[in-house]
Amino acid sequence: MSIKNLFVPELVEQTSSKFNNDIRVYQFLNEYRLEIGGLTQSAQIMADIWQEGIKFLLPKNLKPKTIIMLGFGGGSTPKMLNKKYPKAKITSVEIDPVVIKLAKKYFKADSIHQELINQDAVEFIKKLNPNKVFDLVLVDLFLGFKIPEKFQDPKFLKLVKSHANVLLLNRLNWDSHEIDSMLFLDLLKQTFDPIIHKTTSNLIISL
Numbered sequence: 149m150s151i152k153n154l155f156v157p158e159l160v161e162q163t164s165s166k167f168n169n170d171i172r173v174y175q176f177l178n179e180y181r182l183e184i185g186g187l188t189q190s191a192q193i194m195a196d197i198w199q200e201g202i203k204f205l206l207p208k209n210l211k212p213k214t215i216i217m218l219g220f221g222g223g224s225t226p227k228m229l230n231k232k233y234p235k236a237k238i239t240s241v242e243i244d245p246v247v248i249k250l251a252k253k254y255f256k257a258d259s260i261h262q263e264l265i266n267q268d269a270v271e272f273i274k275k276l277n278p279n280k281v282f283d284l285v286l287v288d289l290f291l292g293f294k295i296p297e298k299f300q301d302p303k304f305l306k307l308v309k310s311h312a313n314v315l316l317l318n319r320l321n322w323d324s325h326e327i328d329s330m331l332f333l334d335l336l337k338q339t340f341d342p343i344i345h346k347t348t349s350n351l352i353i354s355l
Contacts, residue, residue: 159173164246171246182251191222202232210283216312239265302336
């Protein structure tokens with residue numbers, strides 16, 4: 149750690165991939181932060197957002213033994229899940245091999261007790277055994293600030309829900325993103341009975 153990143157985030161690596169044009173890793177104090185397209189994808193703040201959503205939206209008596217994380221990033225959320233539910237089998241799915249490489253290099257992704265799969269989330273879900281159900285599925289599928297339309301399609305989410313006892317979705321919920329999230333909620337209500345929890349910056353939705 150340099151003196152510089154005691155005061156401001158220090159860019160330690162910048163790259164791109166087939167899926168993401170601008171991938172950056174910053175170091176600030178003792179923490180690395182992964183940004184893709186300008187949006188923080190992995191850092192303690194992301195783990196905190198998910199932990200808050202889990203606290204308010206999961207049934208109190210549920211201690212998941214099987215967890216799917218769609219959208220791995222640097223792995224801050226799976227790392228939190230590993231600590232919170234040490235006996236759970238965690239499977240993380242990430243489409244971008246460059247992101248996986250950075251997660252292993254800077255975020256100790258190999259130290260997480262999980263199965264990390266390099267695959268498109270839609271294809272992963274489609275190939276699951278129709279009878280396979282996980283206790284908890286988290287969906288955190290961003291490309292920069294955008295969530296691709298295929299991941300917002302109620303048909304896709306209905307398929308994911310068929311494999312989940314509890315399904316949680318992450319959305320941005322500030323400035324113009326708040327309008328997008330409300331429109332998305334209206335769309336969801338045509339198929340589901342969503343329950344929401346608002347964090348300071350995000351919206352966690354339970355289906």
